[in-house]
Amino acid sequence: MPEKPKVTFYWCASCGGCEESVVDLAENILDVVAAVDIVMWPVAMDFKKKDVEAMEDKSILVSMINGAIRTSEQEEMAKLMRRKSQLVIAYGSCAHLGGIPGLANQFQREEILQYIFEESPSTVNPQKTRPERKVMTNGNAVTLPNFFNVVRALDQVIDVDYYLPGCPPTPKLLKQALDALLSGNLPEKGTVLAPDIALCDECPKKDTKPSDLKFTEFKRPHLVQIDSATCLLAQGIVCMGPATRGGCEGVCISGNMPCTGCFGPTSRVKDQGAKILSALASQVEAKDEKGIDATLATIPDPVGTFYRYGLPISLLRRKNF
Amino acid sequence: MHNYEQKEAVRIGFYICHCGHNIASIVDVKAVAEYVKSLPGVVVSCEYKYMCSDPGQELIQKDIHEHSLNRIIVASCSPLLHEHTFRTAVEKGGLNPYYFQMVNIREDVSWVHTDAKAATEKSKDLARAAVQRVFHHKALETKHVKIHPDVLIVGGGIAGIHAALTLANSGKKVFLVERQPTIGGHMAMFDKTFPTLDCAACILTPKMSQVKNHPNITLWTYSEVTKVDGYVGNYKITIKRKPRYINEELCVGCMDCIEKCVYKEGKTPDEFNVGLSKRKPVYIPFPQATPQIVLIDPEACIEFKSGRCKKTCVEACDRKAIDFNQKEEMKEIEVGTIILATGYHTFDAKRVPFYGYGKYPNVYTSLEVERLVNASGPTGGELILRDGRHPKTVGIIHCVGSRDKNTNRWCSRTCCMYSLKLAHLLKEHTEAEVYNFYIDIRAAGKSYEEFYDKLLDENVHFIRGRVAEVSDWAVRSSEEGKLIIRAEDTMIGIVRRIPVDMVVLAVGMEPQSDSQDVRRLFNISCSTEGFFLERHPKLAPVDTFTDGIFIAGACQGPKDIPDSVAQAGAAAAQALTLIDTGEIELEPNTAFVVQDDCSGCRTCLTICPYNAISRDEAKQKAFINEALCKGCGTCVAACPSGAIKQNLFEDEMIFSEINGLLENTPVVCC
Structure with missing residues (x-):
């Protein structure tokens, strides 16, 4: 039996709705699972970064990445998925356009951190403690990713082959996209996988x-x-x-x-x-x-x-x- | 984002013009040409002394053949001046003219900058923008539209009348629209005309009745243009015909109704006599009014105010022409060309309070005096002052509301001459002593200086100096009961006090108070003072910046009768040229809806200023009539899904141009 094409779902700065939309395929998800090997899907399956790193470059058919790029970790993961995948699909509005998280671009990084950790109505933080990028515990260094000043859409960080629009994309469009991918009947690179009319x-x-x-x-x-x-x-x-x-x-x-x-x-x-x-x-x-x-x-x-x-x-x- | 496919390799020829010293004295043209040579796609880049000259144009044509160029850029003057020249040159070279792009480095660079280095860098930026733009240029086809042979003339003064008759006599149909109840304009109010002393009415009224009776002229008085749609050759005009409350078909102008009106005497200031007499609610402006039809003023008529009039006028009219229920009527017409001859407004003398107009009864404006000395005027031509006296001395003050920083800076051109004429007429009517207070006598015109000489022989006094004030403050017994004109006599260097019985203010000419509204209605321009702006002050004096719309007479600037008539003839000739050419070439910079891309959202439908967009209900898509489209780009900007494109202004072109302008390193965009 020939090896099934490998697929990943990854999320960056997003709400999780895009993950839900995959499940919204309902019974069609069984056909998907039957046709492909999902080799990374943090929300549903226990694969680690090192598992992907261990794969050969371009060994994954397609990575569907949702969410905008807000942190250095997301950027690093996006670049890793890009290296390992033949195709990358920006999945959902945040990856496609920057999305709701992108509205934060009206403010500077410092304004955001100050509001979140000091000023928001639900915060009690008289010492004005902020998370440290690097903390030593028991001789081990624990690090947090860098929080960028700007939220970016996926194609502002890595090369993107297709876009599946929507907040979240509808099951119908996802189904059509998967069918096209599996049949190899692909449109021109850079296409948004939806009609081009208002x-x-x-x-x-x-x-x-x-x-x-x-x-x-x-x-x-x-x-x-x-x-x-x-x-x-x-x-x-x-x-x-x-x-x-x-x-x-x-x-x-x-x-x-x-x-x-x-x-x-x-x-x-x-x-x-x-x-x-x-x-x-x-x-x-x-x-x-x-x-x-x-x-x-x-x-x-x-x-x-x-x-x-x-x-x-x-x-x-x-x-x- | 774009997937722009290049069908053939772009081969650009770039030419930078010295324009003699105009450009080359500031911009280092050699350096710009050298720089452009390094840009992608550029095959030829050179400088030349005069690109618009024949050898300059031939250079382009030769290079097109020798280097297989398919894009041409000329960096020189404003496209307004030579875009057409170069497009034609490119076309002669065998290339579609719309592969040409012009860069303005004269008006936009050399004429406005003094720093040669910065100007050279700016020229490079502008050139780079054009180079990146022309990659996206396409071959376009010029469209032709037919010129509707009918003409609209707005304003029935002497200019409008002359233009109408000229066109009508050549067989063209003319619509003459006049706001007042009669045509004739200011000229009909004048007594005699300078310098020949012809009776104004005697030479004008025959032309007025010719207008009325001409089979090719539709005369609509008491009417106003309310809407102008369309474009050169195909204007759609809406005209409001105000109700006269008289059936124009039935009224023969017998004026029995006026005589039988319940008002025995008029109570309303008579507009035609500038308020010097009173008229009844039912009236005719003056005996030779054209058309000779009465009208009712609803502001003054008892029937309109209370509904309880005995309506003796109705009884008097055996033709049953009176119709109190008449409503305003909208007329729609189609014409190909328009002549605006909307005239002028006389300066309001109250704006110069120290001359006493409105304060001293015996201070008159020149227009009032025209009526006073007129045989059909309020006094039958007898010069009786407001206080009942006959004047023995008269002072005429020139330049009231002209050549004055506090009011209007311009010379009204006619006041010197009509003041001389009035001086002559006043002397003739009253044998009074007449003083003219002037700054300069401007008698530039055929037989005008001779007329001035004649007045000097008639013992009219001329005092050179601006009048300081007119008052009734007598300091000597000889001044008692008189108006005293205080003025410096610059000829003898003293301040003089001249007591007179009557003061005449030679008021200047101003734009009509609604000239800005009219300008907007017809989409033309005004110069700063408000007169309509000609396309070129010397070489296109009756054209406007809107094709197919011409101007004549004092709406363009102060003018006397011969000049107004000459302009009216010129405007008629310009209209005739267009009509007889039959069609006009249109810029192909029109917008179009890409049918597959249109979502049918209707956003564009109502915003088009030219009504060029309609909706195909079957397909549920918008459609642009390219003959109606003027290429303003409003719909292109408003289309929310980018389904409307505009030739010569496609997004790729504009964004490439912007990118080219802003990038310091050359990058072919998109």
């Missing part, structure tokens, strides 16, 4: 979107009795759908929640946040500066709204480590 194309509420939205204010979803039959933008709710790659089949929108942009932009757009801003701002009803300001002031967190997943790869990205 979500409106497949949105169930598409027909009810008016041509001119005439925004007078932007409403947050919890403040509106949402009409499930009507386009959310028409109800004054910021929906990232027009600027977001489709492929999720509108799961959030079907649940009366607006698209928050987790699939990232289409291949033609360099900056998803700038694009949706440009689109929405051009449909603000007020034409005078005061009125425009008043309308825009109803968005309490513009970066978190328009760059929720993509800040590290946007044109606003920070370059200093």
Whole structure:
């Protein structure tokens, strides 16, 4: 019996939802397990770094890495997986775009550590103790990885072959990706494994979107009795759908929640946040500066709204480590 | 991120122009050419004294053949000046003209910098940006659009009238739109014209009735343009026709209704007589008004105010032309070209309070005097002052609201001459002593200086000096009951006090108060003072920066009648040129929707200023009419999924250009 292709799942700065999404394959996971050897999956299986190090370079068919790169350990592991794998897939929004952890790029490393260890409401730390990078116990050195100043998407650290978008990717897209990998029927390197058209194309509420939205204010979803039959933008709710790659089949929108942009932009757009801003701002009803300001002031967190997943790869990205 | 595939190797020819000393005196052109030679893709890089000259253009063509060049960059002046020249040269060389890129190192570099070293480095940066950009250039096709033969003329003063008749006589259909109830403009209010002393009405009213009766002219008075869509050759215009409350088809201008109006006397200041007389609520601006149709002023009419009028006017009208329920009407027309002849506004003399206008009844503006001396004016041409007297001495103060840092800096060009004319008319009507207070007499025009000489012979007094003030403060008994003009007489070097019965303020010409709104409506520019801006002050005086829109008369700057008429003729000729050419070449810098990429989100549909975008409901995708697209890029920026592209401005081109500009080391981007 020929050797089965080797596959790894690895996680970096992420919430664990991507791991869940693998399990969401449900009974299809049995086919996957039957077809491949999983040689690394920290959340589910007990393989160590040294096991991977012991493998020959390029002996793994594919590594699916989720999460952004925030620490030196994640960078080291990503580079190791890259060396040992023929293909690397950036799995999920954080690996693809930088993700929610990437919003931390609005702050400096020191601001973050100070808040977490000294200022956050749930912290009691009068001595202002901070974790040490290196601690000696019983003559042994225990080290912590370096916490970088900048959160990066996976392809800002290692070469990435494909991207599986989503927070998390849907089982359907994962299934399609695995089928393509196992059949060897692969698209061009660098492809995002989802349709290259905005979500409106497949949105169930598409027909009810008016041509001119005439925004007078932007409403947050919890403040509106949402009409499930009507386009959310028409109800004054910021929906990232027009600027977001489709492929999720509108799961959030079907649940009366607006698209928050987790699939990232289409291949033609360099900056998803700038694009949706440009689109929405051009449909603000007020034409005078005061009125425009008043309308825009109803968005309490513009970066978190328009760059929720993509800040590290946007044109606003920070370059200093 | 991009997967840009190069079909053939890019071979760039780069040419840097000395522009005589214009560029070469600041920019080290040899060093720039040498540097560009080292950039990827560059096959030829050289400098030349005048790239726009025939030998310069031939150099490009020769190199295209000898070195198989497929991209050409010229670093020289502004694209506005010579982009067309070089594109044509490139085309003659057998290459698609849109493989050409221009770098402006004159207006953007040599003319604005003094540091030669930094200017040279900046030129290198700009050249590198262009080199990286042209990698992404594509062959494009020029489009042609038909010119609609009809013309819109806005403003029915002498300029608008002359342009309308010129075009109509050549067989073109003209829509003449006038805001007032009658055409004629300021000229209709004048008494005589300088220097020939022709009666203004006698030479104007025949032209007015020609307009009214011309089969090729549609005259809409009491109407305003409210919306302008489209582009050269194909403008869609919306015109608001304000209600006159008179059926224009039925009214014959018999004016029986005016006579029978319940008001025996007029109570409303008469606009045509600049408030010197009163008119009734139902009125006609003046006897020769064109069209000869009355109108009702709802602000003054009892029926509109209370609904309880006896409506004697209705009874008087045997043609049943009065219609109190008339509503404003919107007309939509299509034209290919537009002439703006919206005229001017006279300076408000109250802005110079020390001349006493509005304070002393016997201080008049020049326009008021035009009406006072006019046989059809409020006094039948008899010069009676507001206090009932006949003036024995008159002072005319020149340059009121002109050549003055506190009001308007410009010379209004007409005031000297009309002041001389008024001096003559006042003398003729009253035999009064007339004093002219002037800074300089500007009589530059055919027979103008001779007219001035004639006035000198008529014993009109000329005092050279700016008037300090007009007051009624008498210090001598001879000044009692008079207005005293205090002015320095610079000829004899003393301050003089001249007591007069009447003061005439020669008010200057200003842009119309809504010229900025009109400018925006028609998408043209204004110069700083607010007059419409011509495309070139010398070589394109009636063109604007918007193709197909021309300007004539005083809306472009102060002008007398002959100059306005000449400009109107020129504007008509420019419109005719376009119409008779039949079509115009359009820049192919238009936007297009990549159908497969469009999610049908509708964002672009309403933001297009030219209404070029529509939605294919069957396919649920947006579609851009490239003939309507002006290449403004609004939709390209707004399309949230990058499904709209613009020729000559594709993302790859722009980002490569930016990268090229910002990188100190040459890197071929993307």
